[in-house]
Amino acid sequence: MNEKPYQYVQALLSAGSFSKAAKRLNISQPSLSQFIMRLEKDAGAVLIDRLARPLKLTPAGMCWCEAEKNVSKIRELCRIQIRDMGEGIVGKLSVGTPYYFESYFLSNVLPSFLESYPEVEISIEEKDDQKLEELVAASRLDLAIVPAPREDPGIASELLFCEPCLVAVRKDDPVCAEANSDGSIDFEKFDRRPFVAVKPTVRLRGVYNSLCARTKTQPRIAVECGDLTTALSHTISGLGPSLVTEMMARQFRDKAPLEFFILRPIVDPIRICAIYSDTRYLSKAGHSFIEAMKRAADKMNAQEAKA
Template identity: 30%
Template sequence: MEFRQLQYALQIAAERNFSRAADKLHIAQPSLSQQLSKLEKELGVVLFQRNTSSVELTYAGQVFVEKAGAILSAVELLRQEMSDISQLRTGSVVVGSMPITGAHLLPHVLPVFKRKYADIEITLLEDTSMNLEKLTAVGQTDLSLLSLPLEVPVLTYEVLGEERIDLAVPAEHPLSARQASGERTQLEELKDEPFIVLKEGQGFRTMTMELCQAAGFEPRIVFESNNMETVQSLVAAGMGVTLVPHFIARAPRSEFVPVYLPLAEPVPSRTLVIAYRKGRYMSKAAEAFIETFKSVVAGLQ
């Protein structure tokens, strides 16, 4: 059994897809399949059930992935502890980030961090919140920018802060006049509005659905996108309304800009966190990144 085979199996388990796993690992898909077959033959078990639409873990695969994740985490722990013992100023941190949230926060954080820790390498991994939780759980990231609640129980977190949720409407929408008046909008008022939302698998879509349901209605979804910028542009073009995290709402964008309105008390918000695996050794580089992130985000609120 080779160390790289453990990494390959974990990546396949995270992606549930050989092609995506091969892309993330930067190897050819036939090579990945060959290595997995070699591993399964050596172990005498089938780790993954393959079909035309998905790849699923067998029971043996579940046990293997859990143990392999622990082995890789132990190796990384040893490497990081030795690095810290040697008191090197160099280091590396793999940071997972939700693409849109990261796009509006990391440009504030990374320059500050690099000025203070010029020799620490930061590797950024962008994915949906659901996938980031899985990747963080198996050690593919040292830490990840996410929002509560977390679904994977082996993760813990440090709170960055609360981010309010705003309403976005087209400029010609009757509610847009409230921007000048300061009148706040109740979520219940949106029950008959067409909604544009993110696609399933993204944490903020789940939050949007839950906020609407708590207000007593199911949002009438007319369009979905993987990209929050697209969602906002479609709102600006008059196709519907949406909810937007405040850090994203306040950032400059393209010519298609909707009107942003604060919602009524109690103002909905999401809790942004830096998440990492419970019990994972936290390197000095990762600790420094967390402290820098917390300090910068506090200054933006």
């Protein structure tokens, strides 16, 4: 299976010229020029616009590249499927995660998983929830961890665990004195007070918006940030309360000057799921990693129940 033509064309587009691309490919410029001319003769059309600076594809070249990109994906999936037909669990696995999940959850999954499957190479990519779903749909990630995933066609999901949503408040914030005796706090107490919110691309923003609508409450957003960890750091700095997950609360209960309260009205627990493309083969390593995450979640919840 020859992937050289696609690689050479991509090198040309990336470098912008024949001379720079030849240097990157470690071949002579005449050899590269002759290769591209043979490729264009086989295709029956000019693929590279040589008058453009930097070089760019012709319309025929765009069509050719799109087809070759799809062929390349098919070849890669074929390799994975053939490899999975053998014994053992091996190969590369790309996993997407919200920013806070790598340190608060995956740190409990990776050691035991890699001990069991040392021949699996894992790459972690941290993005916001919406971007992770886009990357999985585009087959740029093998799987991702996503809170409350959308029901998109072509995307499969498996429930890992359900996580309560809490509000984090600095212990010296006067609103702590207004908490209920059962350890909860009414969201109305934050009306017109400073609050730290996450951006709309983060799924927990939907919980915040829902609470505002249900209670007709409008906190004053002091700062809006892109992930829960940053939001919590702003709460610790005194910029205002923020919504957090139970998992984050576990990490900070004894390490920061914070109180964590259940919200009133009650907020449904957030479904934390593993998602992957339903139209693309997920390797044995991918399925094994999902099962490892489920076991880790069960273990963490059991430890929390004992505590």
